[in-house]
Amino acid sequence: MTEHPSPDVTVIIGAYEAMPYLVKCLESVENQTIGADRVEIVAVDDGSTDGTGEYLDEFAARSKVRTRVVHQANSGGPGGPRNTGIELAEGRYVFFLDADDHFGEEALERMVAMGDRAGTDVILGKVVGVNRGAPKSMWGATVERADIYTSNVKFTLSAQKLFRRELLVRHGMRFDTSMRTGEDALFTMEAYLRGSGVSVVADPTCYYLVGRDDGKHITKTGHYDIRFVSAQRLMELIAEHERPGKKRDQLMVRPFATTLLPQFGHVLLRQDEEALRHKLELAAPLMKKYWTPGVARLLKPEDRLRLTCAALGKGAELMAVLEFQRTRQKAEKVTSRGRTYLALPHFRDRAAGIPDAAYEIVGPPLHRRLRRKARRVAGAVRRRLVGSGR
Structure with missing residues (x-):
């Protein structure tokens, strides 16, 4: 005591x-x-x-x-x-x-x-x-x-x-x-x-x-292997506490975007083919178990496409995307059947077999758009009140 x-x-x-x-x-x-x-x-x-x-x-x-x-x-x-x-x-x-x-x-x-x-x-x-x-x-x-x-x-x-x-x-x-x-x-x-x-x-x-x-x-510091272990452990924890669905997807964005995505970024342009092959092997079980359309839609097209390539094991296509980004080329926007896509490499390339969903530009959820609109309206009201001296 x-x-x-x-x-x-x-x-x-x-x-x-x-x-x-x-x-x-x-x-x-x-x-x-x-x-x-x-x-x-x-x-x-x-x-x-x-x-x-x-x-x-x-x-x-x-x-x-x-x-x-x-x-x-x-x-x-x-x-x-x-x-x-x-x-x-x-x-x-x-x-x-x-x-x-x-x-x-x-x-x-x-x-x-x-x-x-x-x-x-x-x-x-x-x-x-x-x-x-x-x-x-x-x-x-x-x-x-x-x-x-x-x-x-x-x-x-x-x-x-x-x-x-x-x-x-x-x-x-x-x-x-x-x-x-x-x-x-x-x-x-x-x-x-x-x-x-x-x-x-x-x-x-x-x-x-x-x-x-x-x-x-x-x-x-440390070899890239430990990043995949870190991602796996975090994904397993989230899955243990949240059943499949929207809430799990919203949390899974964190290990995918923060831990896995950098491993399939421009660092690959400085690494050899063996590193790419090994990373795709390490990612495969995580992608199969935890990568869902719900997680994918929460990412911007450039990031979603890179992880989609990883999920499909398409190393050559991933490298093409990275090279496109390295040269700072600007992708064209394409509208089709009411949806808008970013025409990054291999868009609608049948041989590549990457689904259109990987390229789609997805707006913020409706509830977020409504909150933004409410804030704009409230701001406009405050400005009018201040201007009128009330």
Whole structure:
């Protein structure tokens, strides 16, 4: 039994060779407006040799934020330290803060307030990239309860989010340390699916995703085989929780568009024929099991066509599409029987045998068009009222 009150948030920091970035990372936790008494840090030194472990011990000895430091042998990835942190966490919420990154000052206060107000189990705070890219499409507005199927929250599955610890305890959720990449996507998608809702805090900026000067980002390394394993595991998780149909298709877009599609992109123009053959073999069982017309229609024609070629095992046709795109040629639009198509390579080529549906330009769903129209009408009304002085 602890002698101190349980904190609102446990910030879990897995640190490996994290100097000097760790200094600003820890300072950003100390400077949180939520107050030092409502936060604890569980920092796991994952076998560092650059002074990371020593700095964590020094910080723990002097910081106003209660800090526990664990020193362990290198585990080979971020999942091990995060799992150690989950075991030791006492907060109502946990946040996985990477040692290279740092918080915005109001991050934890805003996210905890949102979780308490909305009763949600996962809270996303706006992420901004520093010297690297960051997801953008999901930060348009603060939302108390986002629809994981129709919104873009499914396109941010990194672990840097606020999770209600009770959810993790109830389902025994941990990061899969056998995976070399994508373990965070698997963990976060499971939380989305099992939790009581997802919230979005779009303002202010909560998290700064920092690009290291030395370029050490594990997600950028590794053979392409591990991407197919990552996609497969995520597809299996989605299928386990959602029966075939519209909702499953809306979630399946994520592993197809984010994980598989890049493997059938311009990188193939730099790889040999053996790589193409191998990738088609790796993709075949996933395409057969999870690629549906519903998933396909949620993608734009250029992306849909590339994955359709992969699904049909048509390597030569795929390479023709990539070469067409590389030369920045513009495809003609063709209207036939009330449908409009983008005449990319092999459109209506009988020998190629690619269905017209792969080329069709599909508009946004009706409900989305109606929402856009409603916003335009509301905007016009507001402008008229302002102009009339009412």
